[in-house]
Amino acid sequence: MLPQLFLDRMKQMLEEEYPAFLNSYEDARYQALRINPSKTDRNRFAEETSFHLQPVPWEANGFYYEKEDQPGKHPYHEAGVYYIQEPSAMAPAAYLDAQPGEKVLDLCAAPGGKSTQIAAAMQGKGLLVSNEIHPARAKILSENMERMGVKNVMVTNESPQTLAGMFTEYFDRIMVDAPCSGEGMFRKNEQACEEWSPENVQICAARQQEILACAASMLRPGGRMVYSTCTFAPEENEGTISRFLEQHPQFHIVPVKKYPGMADGVAAWTKHPAAEIGDTIRLFPHHLHGEGHFVAVLEKEGTVSENYRGYCANGEEKPLAKGEAKAYLAGLQEFLGKIPADDAGRLLLFGEQLYLMPEHMPATRRLHVLRPGLHLGTVKKNRLEPAHALALAISPQEACHSWNLSVDEARAYLAGQTFPAEGEKGWYLITVDGYSLGWGKLAGSVMKNHYPKGLRKLL
Structure with missing residues (x-):
């Protein structure tokens, strides 16, 4: 049963479209997966599976599948060949357009769908910081990054405020998939429906404002930030972005290509809309094959030089000294072939665990870090036992x-x-x-x- 107050508001918002919106709840939801380009490609994957695949328009590696395919029960899933992801949820990271070699932050990253999508775009090059404030969800995030064989990720379990205190205009791109009232997932998640209330919408909107303010301070001049929610509530979408732009005039909305079925943000749905609010994106289940989502692509004014680093209060993590690293490199060669010279200079001992750090990884002190790069192995009685993460990354x-x-x-x-x-x-x-x-x-x-x-x- 959908909350009556929610239905009343949606009827007021959608007017003549409301019956079609309501009827969409009677339809079976669309399911999709996103292939891992570090392990396969579109042609090979189509040849090797019997899945009934149709492309997701806004994500090059995304495919709809049929219920009978059951990709979650196939060994390819455990091998990280693909990530099962709601199709609309693939849009925000696609619009982030992360590039190899950049420094990217996913601020509210669990369970990892958008982070693994960003990692795929980065092709293992640069630094990806994937953060989640809730410890249990941060663990799930770390496990999913491992399953997908991501090498260049630092997984943290921190508040946005703590990270903002560490990083100043540091990241090239930031993904803010903000905690929200979850209205767009009512068809998928009954619990979200049961927990909904107008009061929770307001609480979420206030929290989103705080998170965006933290993200804004961490983005370098000229950098891109994508804000997304899985709710229909204007207070959390057009309203949140309009308030953010009013308080942060150095940001503007970037007009981007909209795919068939994507709708414009609506100025009339919020009291004080930003002038360019129509350039934001609405995804409605009665318009396209996916659940409800909102996306705003933002850019910070200014430019930086090619050698720009940004400020990190921790500085960079120091790798093992050459002499100490030599013994571990010998241990790695028991199960690995040739180790690239660049990798040999980025080894880190984290307790009894050996990691390969991402390029220019921030120091781990004063941060709760779950995964400082690629887990290579565990030191056991003067020998090295290979990590499961290493297997999935090679x-x-x-x-x-x-x-x-x-x-x-x-x-x-x-x-x-x-x-x-x-x-x-x-x-x-x-x-x-x-x-x-x-x-x-x-x-x-x-x-x-x-x-x-x-x-x-x-x-």
Whole structure:
């Protein structure tokens, strides 16, 4: 049951379109996935799966699929070949247009759909800081970044205010997928419907204002910021952006291409609209194949030089000294082939965990960091055991040894089973159809299963 006050407001907003909007709740919702370009491409993926795929217009790697496809139960999902993501939710990160080599912040990043999409655009180059204020959700975010094989991410669990105190005009691009009343997800999420109230809409709008103010101070001159919500409430959309622009005159809305079915933001839905509010984007379920979303693309005035760094109160994290790194590099070569020289200079020991830091990663002190780059391995009694994250971030060609499984064999591996194998003893990258899944260790004629126990499942 949709809240009556919500329905009354939507009827007032949409007028003659209201019946079509209401009827959309009777339709089955559209489901989509986004392929991981670091692991596959559109043609290969279409050839290797029997999924019924149709392209999502606003995301080059996005595809609608049919309910019977069940991609979440396929081993390719655990291999990070794709990320299951609501189709409308793919629009904001597509408009962020992150580039390789940039410094990018995803301020409210859990569960990781937009962050993994940004990471794909960055192609492993530059620095991505993915932040989530809630600890449990930050852990899920970190796990999803691992599954998708993201190498250049620093996952943090901080408030926007703490980050704003650390970074001043530091980031080239910032994604603000703000916490909201969730009206656009009513068809998908019954809990959001049950928790809705006009009072919560106002609370969310006030919180969004605070988050945007923090983000504004962290964006460099000339940088791009994308604000998005999954709600229809004008107070949280046109209203929030109009208030932000009034308080931050150095920002303006960027007109962007709108795809068929996307609607303009509506000035009449807020009391004091910004002049260019019509350049924001509304996604309605009765106009396109997706849930409700709002997107505003913002730019900060000014320019910077090519060598611009921005200010980070922590400075940069220092890597292991060459002498200390040498021993760990030798350990890595037990399961990796050649290690690039650039990577060798970015090793970090985080407790007993060895990481490969992103380029110019901020120092971790005074920050709650869950993942300072790519987890390479765990130090155990003067030896190095390979991390699951490393397996998901490399190809078979980069491993010393690999062992390929069929889809059915991969299901058994993911459930924790061992299997017979012959070859040189040691660590093996286990793959499914050439896509990395995890590690195995060959001893005798048995491949011991090193897939993490907490992730094992019957698929």
